[in-house]
Amino acid sequence: MKTFSVRDAKVTGGFWKELQDLNAQVSIFNIYKRFEETGRFKALECVMDEAHVPHIFWDSDVAKWLESAAYILAQREDETLRNIVEKTVDTICAHQLPCGYFNTYYQVYAPDKIFAQRTEHELYCAGHLIEAAVALKEYKIEERLYAAMLRYADYICERFLVKKDTAFTTCGHPEIELALVKLYAASRDKKYLDLAAFFLDERGKSDTDFYPWADLTYDQSHLPLRQQRTAEGHAVRALYLYIAAADVARLKGDASLAEACRAVFGDIVEKKMYLTGGTGSTHFGEAFTFPYDLPNVFAYSETCSAIALAFFCDRLAKLENKAIYHEIFERVLYNNILAGESKDGKAFFYVNPLEMHADIYDYNEKRKSKLYCPLPERVEVFDCSCCPPNLIRFIEQIGSFVYGASEDERVIFVNQYVSSETEIGGACLSLRTDMPYGGKAEISFSGRAELRLRVPAWQNGISLSIDQKEVAPRVEAGYIALELDGEHEISLNFLIRPRFVYANENVSCDCGRKAVEYGPLVLCGESVDNGGNLRAVRIPSLDGAKADRGEYFTLTVAAERLRTSSALYSYDPPVSEPCTLKLIPYFAWANRGKGDMQIWWL
């Protein structure tokens, strides 16, 4: 599969253009402001300041911010942003050690501990800096960071691969592996791919040093990677590792790595993934747990792990294009990932529960012995603020996930429906869609290609016309297959009907309940629209449900509420009282104050 850059596929309008504009105009600057206030940019000057010692992963926060800026600048000019980028790169380059090493924590506060502490995210930070450098170079924003990071990568090669004089072989937080693959793609220097492969091969073989409170599953060091068949441990770590594994499997034609990737992907999507695409169900270790353990109130579902799952789907599709990868990509994209950001683009969720009881939060406000409760509203910055810049860089890359193409560019795949334009193998495509709220896609095509249009799992019927003539769609392996030559107008409509979705019988938390989906969107209800205790609301049917596009998309449904006497326990069954339930997309929750939220209904 060919790789598309964000310039190869230009987002032209609709849902995603609005989101990218918000990102470019608000989010990137607001994150910068918060990172500046908290000392993350200042730390790059590598001056000791005991009052503001950098967190061990601050470098990665700045790096992801830089990477976001690269994608933004690739798609529009912004002098203010460009200036901040240049100044930041200046500072990093000025303080890189002569050997190539750069880490604001280690070189200032623990220079004697460089490459000596496996748990402390050193190569993780390096990886994110490399990703930023590659993005800045690829879109010709600036190349000094790339040059600096080549030197850093060479230093890592020397220490880990040649001298082998480091205290560990694999980093406690995977990331460097996938970054080295990107560096290889940018430089075509095979040593970086080999180093990535080396780190993958070593994982689970010898490193045993880790946090005292965690076991080796936490960073996927419990087994050699090729032998791993289930998703274990810290979800972001796991998925970053699998991403690199899929990359290396593709680039090296490594069948056993590919097999491990397929197996862990299957384990995730068949047993360990929330309806929203969320993964890592517990806050105890931010980890995958055991099959079907998907608690709603206690969900962790970190925004970063959602993003990582989407990247993993994308990389698997590049390894072997299958509709399922894009289907899961779409699920995590429109649900868990988008939930990470507030409507105004300023605030973020780290944890994304599928059910919120704000009274738990209120209780905690009054008590020192607190119950576990995720945040009921997004905030602008976290102490560990990995998710905000990750989300920005992801959203800015959306164009690159829309299309696929065979290496000979004869077959073009439309994998996601995003209003956008691309040109490939001489063919031009212009796609306009009202997704995610509608099911229509209009495609202006010119050139000659086999076009493959992915059929979403949620559709309730397809209507297809070419040049205003209705055509019976021929569906192959999850795609509508068309052979096109010349200029054509393709009009596609995937019928959306709101649907109940049911969890597997083994998902104990969801037994006897159902969720509502509308197209790719998982819907939720909030107490601000529907009053308290959503758990007592039953939806007998979705007949007559009314979709409405106002400021928020809403689906209004006739429902009923279970009512009891005031007694705590009673022999009298509850009675049903009719009520109207207003559902909104899950991603839009918690934008109107603190309250209750629910996805799974009686």
Next chain:
Amino acid sequence: MKTFSVRDAKVTGGFWKELQDLNAQVSIFNIYKRFEETGRFKALECVMDEAHVPHIFWDSDVAKWLESAAYILAQREDETLRNIVEKTVDTICAHQLPCGYFNTYYQVYAPDKIFAQRTEHELYCAGHLIEAAVALKEYKIEERLYAAMLRYADYICERFLVKKDTAFTTCGHPEIELALVKLYAASRDKKYLDLAAFFLDERGKSDTDFYPWADLTYDQSHLPLRQQRTAEGHAVRALYLYIAAADVARLKGDASLAEACRAVFGDIVEKKMYLTGGTGSTHFGEAFTFPYDLPNVFAYSETCSAIALAFFCDRLAKLENKAIYHEIFERVLYNNILAGESKDGKAFFYVNPLEMHADIYDYNEKRKSKLYCPLPERVEVFDCSCCPPNLIRFIEQIGSFVYGASEDERVIFVNQYVSSETEIGGACLSLRTDMPYGGKAEISFSGRAELRLRVPAWQNGISLSIDQKEVAPRVEAGYIALELDGEHEISLNFLIRPRFVYANENVSCDCGRKAVEYGPLVLCGESVDNGGNLRAVRIPSLDGAKADRGEYFTLTVAAERLRTSSALYSYDPPVSEPCTLKLIPYFAWANRGKGDMQIWWL
């Protein structure tokens, strides 16, 4: 209301006699063995042993054990047990300080900190020692501990009430208050009652020192006690305090204390109590939380708090006899309290969840970052082993909770149905019952009295005959009222039909579900009988349910199991597959190995 001792009402057979025999023959000795092994008895010798420093509340463990032994010896002779008691009392008396003070931790390891650390259970331990001393004296087992504890109580009076030179006024863990009331009842020395009243009055007025991780609700010091209207904080602390408040309200005719007691009782039973009678829903602080917060898997429901709720019901009934107090006593007795002990009498639960997923426990066995999970099986001793001796002393006192009588002894109340005999005001009662598994009670009566027989809330019809003649029962305020003179045989049958019980609509965890009760018993299902994922089992009806008394009581019910495809999420609703569900009393769960358990069904 008159108070009954365990000698005033002799347990004669049936369910409770069996349990008491097990207690007297197995439990008391097994707990002794475990307490000895762990150094709790040795610590009484007050010899410094840095390898076995006593836990700050070890004295209370031994004290509750002594109190249990007193009730056992009051009801049967046992030389071995008596010898251990005497030896233990010898040791305590030999090491009491000349001033009267006794505490194995403070006098050996922190003599300069005596009465200086509010959080450290010093008066809590004193209280339990006083309770033990009073019990040993009351049943004439031995009186040296009583004499010793009078001296200790006098020393406490002197320091807290006269000199007022202690670093705190109220103990961080209530208990001394209720113990001083018992000491007053035994000695008729009003100063002990006044000291109890003083401690109650001071609570919430000035003491602010507490654990850094807890606020003042934790030990009910957030408000003056008389102003408290809701149950807050650590459940055992709260209930021990309320017990003393009810005692002092009764003995001093204190209306505002009585009002506070009524209010917190209402708050508990209307908003904060599990169906099993469990209280303190969270392990974060072992505490009451907010109304209707009653999670099943994460339930805490400590055995000690269940026992404390029963004591509180008993004390409230002595303050003002109302059927509701005995009804709640019965609920917590047959469910949460009895669940605390294993069938063989050797092992105990501290935490009593209403739902168990053993796969969480299995996951934790393999992981260092553990999920929260209560123990799936009882154990013989805990590091904090308050529950086992508390349970033993409670079960041994069961006789004292069966009857009530007006002060003039003209009205006799049967509050609990336990096979037993009593004599009061010249009247003799002999009660034989098959409860809790049946609803029958046969009472042989002689003498003259107004007899009041409590009508359980769970009955589905009453049949009553006197001297084999059927009589229409006259029910007044929850009691069948009979005027008797001479010798009579009363035959009573409360019809039991298994019933669904529903939680209030605001109990979010139980919405859409129902539990099954049989007489006073809350039933549960276990995976050992019914296979995995009990959450997917629906009980459409209890028609045709079959009760069976085998080794365990069982109720066999036709049910259905929701079945889905193997997909994690699907648009196809689950189908129902008929199955047979075997339910057992909740108290009997976890006696056949580790597995899943559930109370609330679809």
